[in-house]
Amino acid sequence: MVGLNCERFVDQLLAKELKCGICLDVVSEAVDTQCRHTFCYQCLNQWLCGSSGGQMCPQCRRRLTDDWRTSSGDNELIIGGRVLVDKNRKVNAIVGKMTIKCDYEWNGCPHVCPLDSLSAHIKTCAHRLCPTCGLSTAGQTPDGHNCVQELRKDRIRYLQKYKALKSECISLRSATEELAKQLIQSEELCRDLATECASRAGPEVKPRAMGYNTIARPVCTYSHPNPPPLPFITENSMVRFGTFQTVVHRLVITEWSVRLLKVSPMRDETPIFAEMVLLYGLTQELLVCPDPALTILCLRPKHSMADNINDKLFYISPNNYQMNINSKDPIHKNIVILIHDNMSASVANRLMECYARITSGSMFKIIDRQAAQQLLYGDI
Numbered sequence: 084m085v086g087l088n089c090e091r092f093v094d095q096l097l098a099k100e101l102k103c104g105i106c107l108d109v110v111s112e113a114v115d116t117q118c119r120h121t122f123c124y125q126c127l128n129q130w131l132c133g134s135s136g137g138q139m140c141p142q143c144r145r146r147l148t149d150d151w152r153t154s155s156g157d158n159e160l161i162i163g164g165r166v167l168v169d170k171n172r173k174v175n176a177i178v179g180k181m182t183i184k185c186d187y188e189w190n191g192c193p194h195v196c197p198l199d200s201l202s203a204h205i206k207t208c209a210h211r212l213c214p215t216c217g218l219s220t221a222g223q224t225p226d227g228h229n230c231v232q233e234l235r236k237d238r239i240r241y242l243q244k245y246k247a248l249k250s251e252c253i254s255l256r257s258a259t260e261e262l263a264k265q266l267i268q269s270e271e272l273c274r275d276l277a278t279e280c281a282s283r284a285g286p287e288v289k290p291r292a293m294g295y296n297t298i299a300r301p302v303c304t305y306s307h308p309n310p311p312p313l314p315f316i317t318e319n320s321m322v323r324f325g326t327f328q329t330v331v332h333r334l335v336i337t338e339w340s341v342r343l344l345k346v347s348p349m350r351d352e353t354p355i356f357a358e359m360v361l362l363y364g365l366t367q368e369l370l371v372c373p374d375p376a377l378t379i380l381c382l383r384p385k386h387s388m389a390d391n392i393n394d395k396l397f398y399i400s401p402n403n404y405q406m407n408i409n410s411k412d413p414i415h416k417n418i419v420i421l422i423h424d425n426m427s428a429s430v431a432n433r434l435m436e437c438y439a440r441i442t443s444g445s446m447f448k449i450i451d452r453q454a455a456q457q458l459l460y461g462d463i
């Protein structure tokens with residue numbers, strides 16, 4: 084098939100008028116038969132040479148010969164062995180001037196031009212692809228294109244692209260993991276804050292007995308003539324959660340809670356950067372030994388708080404440390420904190436006030452060194 088598809092032409096109605104009777108496309112190098120039928124030169128030649136065609140016109144089946152003569156004789160041509168045809172110069176001129184779309188319109192080329200100048204455009208078309216390797220020949224002369232070289236370059240480009248995408252994929256994955264961690268931490272912080280808010284609001288809305296109806300909170304700790312002893316801040320305390328021992332880089336005792344900041348396991352060099360809040364409202368007992376020789380704080384959490392701590396420790400611990408804060412052993416249920424700094428009696432008293440205000444029916448006890456020793460070392 085040698086003609087050009089009618090749809091390639093801008094004026095498709097005109098293109099359909101100029102179809103070859105064999106290939107049904109717009110006629111190319113038009114020739115007329117003796118019976119005045121028009122075909123592409125190549126289409127008709129193939130037809131006449133083929134066994135099915137014989138020497139007949141494919142359209143009207145009239146026998147074609149070489150013994151007729153056109154008026155001028157200039158256009159005569161013998162094809163298919165011995166058939167005389169006439170070049171149709173007028174049709175060829177019209178087809179050559181018809182506006183056609185570029186061969187690479189499908190690849191985005193918007194160029195249209197007369198058919199006669201199409202081949203010149205194709206040579207420099209920026210959307211041209213090499214018919215052998217299928218790669219773009221933009222910016223290259225037809226002779227300057229080397230398929231092997233181009234395929235090598237293309238492979239390198241794809242490898243670079245692949246590497247870039249792979250590293251982007253890895254960084255996106257780690258960003259996702261980081262965000263997921265942050266989300267979990269934020270949710271936990273929200274939960275803690277909500278619990279703390281609830282325990283703060285409770286006693287104020289509903290003043291209780293024991294003479295702790297309203298305890299004024301310090302407005303500004305810096306300008307207070309007698310600064311209240313809380314918050315009490317100390318560093319490198321040792322903490323036992325059941326059988327799990329850790330160092331807490333910073334410990335803050337406030338009027339609502341004991342905050343553990345930067346927990347790091349004793350058995351591991353890797354610190355676990357975590358903040359844990361032990362709310363008084365969620366404990367059933369608080370024992371304090373303010374003896375400078377052995378200052379300890381012992382909290383016995385309610386069951387739900389123990390679960391919370393277990394969950395949190397499990398989450399923050401990279402090695403999934405085993406904790407048995409829910410152990411049936413009553414000593415294991417305690418959270419024992421050994422404080423290295425001297426905690427004065429006024430801190431202990433203030434703590435007692437706060438604890439009593441927040442936890443009705445819970446036990447606060449000041450204990451002596453011997454009881455503290457029992458709590459701290461009794462089980463080891």
Ligand SMILES: [Zn+2]
Binds near residue numbers: 108110111123
């Ligand atoms: Zn044809």
Ligand SMILES: [Zn+2]
Binds near residue numbers: 141145
């Ligand atoms: Zn015919």
Ligand SMILES: [Zn+2]
Binds near residue numbers: 186204205208209
């Ligand atoms: Zn083009």
Ligand SMILES: [Zn+2]
Binds near residue numbers: 213217229230233
């Ligand atoms: Zn190529």
